Amino acid sequence: MICENCKQRPTKVTVTEIQNGEHVQRHYCEECAKEFHPFHLNFEQDPLSLHQLLSNWFGITENKQQEQKRQPQTVTCSSCEWTFRQFINKGKFGCASCYESFREQLPDVFSKLHNGNVKHVGKIPGAFGQTLHLKKQIESLRTLMRTAIGIENFEEAARLRDEVYALEKQLESGGENHDEH
Amino acid sequence: MNIEHFLNNSVMSWMAFEGKYADIVMSTRIRLARNLTGYRFPLSFSENEALQVDKAVSAVLLDEEAELETTFSYIDIKGLSTLNRQVLVEKHLISPKLANSEINGSVLLSDNEAVSVMINEEDHIRIQCIFPGLQLQEAWRQANNIDDILEKQLPYAFDEQFGYLTSCPTNTGTGLRSSVMMHLPALTMTNQMNRIVSVISRLGLVVRGIYGEGSKALGNIYQVSNQTTLGKSEEDILTDLQSITEQIIEKEREARLALMNTRENALKDRLYRSLGVLTHARLLSTEEAGRCLSDVRLGIDLGLIKNINVSILNECMIFMQPGFLQKYADTSLQPEERDEFRAKMFRERLQVKNNIDDEGEETHDV
Numbered sequence: 001m002i003c004e005n006c007k008q009r010p011t012k013v014t015v016t017e018i019q020n021g022e023h024v025q026r027h028y029c030e031e032c033a034k035e036f037h038p039f040h041l042n043f044e045q046d047p048l049s050l051h052q053l054l055s056n057w058f059g060i061t062e063n064k065q066q067e068q069k070r071q072p073q074t075v076t077c078s079s080c081e082w083t084f085r086q087f088i089n090k091g092k093f094g095c096a097s098c099y100e101s102f103r104e105q106l107p108d109v110f111s112k113l114h115n116g117n118v119k120h121v122g123k124i125p126g127a128f129g130q131t132l133h134l135k136k137q138i139e140s141l142r143t144l145m146r147t148a149i150g151i152e153n154f155e156e157a158a159r160l161r162d163e164v165y166a167l168e169k170q171l172e173s174g175g176e177n178h179d180e181h
Numbered sequence: 182m183n184i185e186h187f188l189n190n191s192v193m194s195w196m197a198f199e200g201k202y203a204d205i206v207m208s209t210r211i212r213l214a215r216n217l218t219g220y221r222f223p224l225s226f227s228e229n230e231a232l233q234v235d236k237a238v239s240a241v242l243l244d245e246e247a248e249l250e251t252t253f254s255y256i257d258i259k260g261l262s263t264l265n266r267q268v269l270v271e272k273h274l275i276s277p278k279l280a281n282s283e284i285n286g287s288v289l290l291s292d293n294e295a296v297s298v299m300i301n302e303e304d305h306i307r308i309q310c311i312f313p314g315l316q317l318q319e320a321w322r323q324a325n326n327i328d329d330i331l332e333k334q335l336p337y338a339f340d341e342q343f344g345y346l347t348s349c350p351t352n353t354g355t356g357l358r359s360s361v362m363m364h365l366p367a368l369t370m371t372n373q374m375n376r377i378v379s380v381i382s383r384l385g386l387v388v389r390g391i392y393g394e395g396s397k398a399l400g401n402i403y404q405v406s407n408q409t410t411l412g413k414s415e416e417d418i419l420t421d422l423q424s425i426t427e428q429i430i431e432k433e434r435e436a437r438l439a440l441m442n443t444r445e446n447a448l449k450d451r452l453y454r455s456l457g458v459l460t461h462a463r464l465l466s467t468e469e470a471g472r473c474l475s476d477v478r479l480g481i482d483l484g485l486i487k488n489i490n491v492s493i494l495n496e497c498m499i500f501m502q503p504g505f506l507q508k509y510a511d512t513s514l515q516p517e518e519r520d521e522f523r524a525k526m527f528r529e530r531l532q533v534k535n536n537i538d539d540e541g542e543e544t545h546d547v
């Protein structure tokens with residue numbers, strides 16, 4: 001076997017890294033093993049075999065018959081042109097639009113990676129905070145409008161519609177006009 | 182500030198022996214991953230997109246000095262030699278990924294090297310803050326402040342459901358990785374780490390160590406960080422890590438006490454031998470130096486070794502790495518020569534400190 005690091009000399013030393021209690025073995029030659037620095041843990045290292053976890057789970061490498069039944073793998077992101085299958089294989093998104101393109105499949109992926117969680121509950125950028133606020137206002141005005149129409153209070157409904165219209169304009173000029181289905 | 186300053190200086194602000202629990206927690210690190218909307222991620226974007234992202238992000242950081250409360254220096258990665266890139270990696274100022282990158286990447290460093298913002302690494306923006314000791318809230322506050330300033334001027338890729346959109350699905354959501362580096366010699370010596378690691382991993386946190394031959398982590402250094410970034414707020418992520426860290430500290434303290442109570446002489450013998458090796462050896466491998474550094478550090482914590490400053494040990498830790506050694510030697514070194522040079526460096530550093538103590542500049546008498 002050849003050293004994983006220099007890819008030149010034969011391996012002499014096996015270094016075991018422990019992540020999440022699982023052992024990952026790496027094989028190095030004597031020279032390279034010496035340079036393994038005790039204080040240099042790779043902070044940005046992906047969790048253990050992320051790609052493998054995803055692809056096994058989506059049955060891409062192992063189960064070919066299943067693969068044909070599943071369609072999501074051919075879904076393609078229009079911006080970076082990656083397919084869902086490419087995303088799974090690399091374990092990375094090609095661009096932010098991938099999230100939109102693979103939206104239906106993603107909750108399953110995230111649930112696996114984040115202890116069952118699929119929804120963001122943390123910080124919201126200021127601009128999005130305003131957008132979200134506007135959207136919620138518009139939604140509640142629309143509900144009121146429907147109620148007004150239901151009781152045939154058309155003057156009130158028309159007034160509410162104007163308000164909705166104004167807010168929608170504001171939303172558009174806010175520049176963050178994203179994913180309004 | 183001149184790039185040479187960052188390359189030659191081995192003393193960094195996080196090395197100061199300060200912050201809470203500094204005897205066990207060496208440093209605290211916060212990282213935020215962010216991307217701009219309108220540009221593909223670095224894995225798939227064009228040269229032109231790379232340039233535009235680089236320009237847009239660095240312009241904000243270089244212009245907003247007052248609000249940022251720090252001055253940034255801009256360093257273009259492409260313009261650095263391989264050795265200089267390695268030195269920045271060894272100082273934790275850039276990631277290996279950015280160092281090996283072929284695209285237009287750069288890093289902005291604060292003067293005290295506590296903050297580094299990498300541009301076009303795996304994500305467009307990676308904000309990183311390193312503080313000495315256990316200071317999760319302090320490090321978060323600084324990273325969050327920089328994030329606030331950036332978001333005012335740059336359009337972030339964000340989604341109501343998924344939060345901050347990142348290239349790796351393990352960062353999606355808060356984009357926050359918080360981590361503490363801990364020195365746990367007594368838990369390691371008493372074979373308790375395996376059990377602790379397996380408990381922690383079930384709580385959505387990761388423990389990493391690098392293991393050589395046998396079951397002991399090199400240098401007895403472990404890094405504990407959060408794994409989950411979705412479904413948990415930043416505050417909760419930090420609170421959980423804080424509480425786990427405090428529990429580990431408690432266990433380490435108990436183990437140290439038990440060792441002193443039951444094996445005092447054997448322990449003392451081991452620690453003083455290691456001090457002897459560091460101050461007298463003529464050849465020192467990384468592994469041996471790591472083990473001895475851990476022992477001497479423990480000796481200082483236990484009040485046994487008195488005339489060595491922990492910040493000197495922290496500095497040696499960075500300095501003993503291959504890139505730094507070669508930078509210092511001003512020539513490329515063969516592995517054998519590195520061991521020789523490393524031993525020389527330790528003798529010099531620890532000796533210098535002893536002399537200062539003799540002159541009474543800094544005394545550690547109890």
Ligand SMILES: [Zn+2]
Pocket residue numbers: 003004005006007008009028029030031032033
């Ligand atoms: Zn090798």
Ligand SMILES: [Zn+2]
Pocket residue numbers: 077078079080081082093094095096097098099
């Ligand atoms: Zn895409």
